[in-house]
Amino acid sequence: MDLSLLSALNVERAARRAAVLVTDIGSGAQRLVGEADLATDPLAGLLDKQLRTGKSGTVETEGTRYFLTVQVPPPRVVVTGAVHISQAMAPMAKLLDLDVAIIDPRTAFATPERFPDVTLLPEWPDEAIKQLGLDSYTAFVALTHDPKIDDPGLEAALRSDCFYIGALGSRKTHGRRIERLTAAGFDEATLARIHAPIGLDIGAVSPSEIALAILGEIVMTLRGPRRALS
Amino acid sequence: MISTDTDILATAESWAKAGRGVALATVIETWGSAPRPVGSHLVIDEEGNFLGSVSGGCVEGAVVEEAADVIADGQARTLEFGVADETAWKVGLSCGGRIRVYVEKVH
Numbered sequence A: 001m002d003l004s005l006l007s008a009l010n011v012e013r014a015a016r017r018a019a020v021l022v023t024d025i026g027s028g029a030q031r032l033v034g035e036a037d038l039a040t041d042p043l044a045g046l047l048d049k050q051l052r053t054g055k056s057g058t059v060e061t062e063g064t065r066y067f068l069t070v071q072v073p074p075p076r077v078v079v080t081g082a083v084h085i086s087q088a089m090a091p092m093a094k095l096l097d098l099d100v101a102i103i104d105p106r107t108a109f110a111t112p113e114r115f116p117d118v119t120l121l122p123e124w125p126d127e128a129i130k131q132l133g134l135d136s137y138t139a140f141v142a143l144t145h146d147p148k149i150d151d152p153g154l155e156a157a158l159r160s161d162c163f164y165i166g167a168l169g170s171r172k173t174h175g176r177r178i179e180r181l182t183a184a185g186f187d188e189a190t191l192a193r194i195h196a197p198i199g200l201d202i203g204a205v206s207p208s209e210i211a212l213a214i215l216g217e218i219v220m221t222l223r224g225p226r227r228a229l230s
Numbered sequence B: 001m002i003s004t005d006t007d008i009l010a011t012a013e014s015w016a017k018a019g020r021g022v023a024l025a026t027v028i029e030t031w032g033s034a035p036r037p038v039g040s041h042l043v044i045d046e047e048g049n050f051l052g053s054v055s056g057g058c059v060e061g062a063v064v065e066e067a068a069d070v071i072a073d074g075q076a077r078t079l080e081f082g083v084a085d086e087t088a089w090k091v092g093l094s095c096g097g098r099i100r101v102y103v104e105k106v107h
Helices: A003-014 A035-040 A044-053 A084-095 A125-132 A147-158 A171-183 A207-223 B005-017 B060-073
Strands: A019-024 A030-034 A057-061 A064-071 A076-080 A099-103 A119-121 A138-142 A164-167 B022-031 B041-045 B050-052 B077-081 B098-106
Touching: A003 A019, A003 A030, A003 A064, A003 B005, A019 A044, A030 A035, A035 A044, A044 A057, A044 A064, A064 B022, A076 A084, A076 A125, A076 A147, A084 A099, A084 A207, A099 A125, A119 A125, A125 A147, A138 A147, A138 A207, A147 A164, A147 A171, A164 A207, B005 B022, B005 B041, B005 B050, B005 B098, B022 B060, B041 B060, B050 B060, B060 B077, B060 B098
Parallel strands: A076 A099, A076 A138, A099 A119, A138 A164
Antiparallel strands: A019 A030, A019 A064, A057 A064, B022 B041, B022 B098, B041 B050, B077 B098
């Protein structure tokens, strides 16, 4: 592989843009096809189909075998609340190859000491989410318990293609949240996208256990369960 | 730190930019219960240092060996690994799957 091609691929990845590296397995010839060039590529149809699966794979056309390295943006978790649960969640998410961004306007909470090696935005969600952008490779998690912070984040997530939306809080808290979001104009089907109570029901008690339950639910939403749930 | 596929491609780039001889191995096809999905990467340098995985550790040694030749002659190769054949003393996958691995030089 040409080093410049590898660099270009890494640039696309860092910018959260989808791309396909096309390798002719026989000749070793390669090219990088970004979203913008997709339509004009000679293999446009095949590339588009493979990109939609989100997975790399081998295709054969007119006697030539190509390996398509599909690169979709790495899944990311955007969290409101620089709280104890998100402190546990950050390193766990990293192990799972999930990027993490934590939003909290309360600067006493959102400190680099509490959150080393994490994208930390000590701002209000409206502003922070504008910078981050929410896409279909993003999971949104609301953890502050404070409607002033969580609600604007949830509203942005509900208006986006986020693959997962979760909100911390008891059924009662969530009931009040649903009332507020309904008043803000969201319909029932849209509000049903919110996972609440948040996380897989593993009986989580400690902040780390709750983080595990949430990340487990995010991974399950991303990958789909392998066995039918009873 | 456990390496992720993101790290591996970034590592391949930084190793190559540092002037090290680098090969990138990619799982291009799998059959049966292969341990790592298609698209998984292993990056190898000329001294045999490697990061990532193309199997559960079963065939990495053989891929690293082959990578040395790929780095030396610049020719990409496709390797295939199947079930371990103990009598023939060949590496293989004890899980019963088969995988095909494309190994190319980064230059």
